[in-house]
Amino acid sequence: MSLVTTTTDATADPFTEIPIPQAPTFDTIEAERQHRKERLASVYRAFSLFGFEEGVAGHVTARDPEWTDHFWVNPFGVGFGQIKVSDLLLVDHDGNIVEGRYPLNQAAFAIHSEVHKARPDVIAAAHTHSLYGKTWSSLGRLLDPLTQDACAFYEDHALFDDFTGVVLDTSEGKRIGQALGSCKAVILQNHGLLTVGQTVDEAAWWFITMERTCQSQLLAEAAGTPIPIRHESAKLTASQTGSPLAGWFSYQPIYDKVLERDPSFLD
Numbered sequence: 001m002s003l004v005t006t007t008t009d010a011t012a013d014p015f016t017e018i019p020i021p022q023a024p025t026f027d028t029i030e031a032e033r034q035h036r037k038e039r040l041a042s043v044y045r046a047f048s049l050f051g052f053e054e055g056v057a058g059h060v061t062a063r064d065p066e067w068t069d070h071f072w073v074n075p076f077g078v079g080f081g082q083i084k085v086s087d088l089l090l091v092d093h094d095g096n097i098v099e100g101r102y103p104l105n106q107a108a109f110a111i112h113s114e115v116h117k118a119r120p121d122v123i124a125a126a127h128t129h130s131l132y133g134k135t136w137s138s139l140g141r142l143l144d145p146l147t148q149d150a151c152a153f154y155e156d157h158a159l160f161d162d163f164t165g166v167v168l169d170t171s172e173g174k175r176i177g178q179a180l181g182s183c184k185a186v187i188l189q190n191h192g193l194l195t196v197g198q199t200v201d202e203a204a205w206w207f208i209t210m211e212r213t214c215q216s217q218l219l220a221e222a223a224g225t226p227i228p229i230r231h232e233s234a235k236l237t238a239s240q241t242g243s244p245l246a247g248w249f250s251y252q253p254i255y256d257k258v259l260e261r262d263p264s265f266l267d
Contacts, residue, residue, distance in 0.1 A: 130211045
């Protein structure tokens with residue numbers, strides 16, 4: 001879909017200057033919970049199609065709209081491509097499985113419980129061991145504003161540079177949350193990427209586009225010496241492409257494709 005605006009203001013945000021759909025609101029907690037769970041299940045299917053799985057590693061979570069110190073998460077040992085709404089686990093911030101029949105990935109609890117605690121504004125968080133994200137993370141560097149897409153993360157991502165092995169202790173999850181700060185993403189050195197959002201859709205899109213941004217920069221640096229976008233233009237582009245609405249809206253075509261391909265994730 002092409003975004004077209006008639007504004008002549010060069011600083012305008014295309015996601016607010018033209019009439020596009022907005023993230024839905026709900027009349028009941030139950031409807032909002034079901035929506036978040038359906039979107040969450042769709043993300044696993046999408047991540048599977050993008051090749052973000054690495055065995056049993058990786059997790060995406062969504063805060064429950066009623067019990068805000070609980071989150072929904074994928075079950076440990078179930079492939080992303082098979083996950084359905086009915087498979088999701090509801091976990092509290094003490095690590096108890098409140099709802100669900102599968103085991104819990106302890107790394108998912110250690111990381112996501114602390115990220116959700118540190119960021120009450122965040123509804124969802126995504127982390128997998130995707131190929132280009134984990135490769136870029138080994139360099140211990142932030143991403144540069146080399147492309148329009150990369151600018152969504154300009155001055156809005158952080159680096160956690162203290163890898164100590166598989167994250168099984170909430171103390172490390174707490175330090176990851178502190179490193180994330182107010183940003184939309186954090187690079188976990190020698191580990192991979194973690195993104196967050198005010199909707200499940202937004203967190204998923206930031207992960208998808210950040211993974212591709214890592215791939216793009218790796219390719220550019222392998223080919224030569226890339227030329228970064230200057231500060232003023234990068235900052236402007238970030239304001240145009242890096243908003244929560246932009247993140248949410250960018251995921252909608254992916255959701256539609258997943259739904260058309262195999263709607264069984266809604267079960």
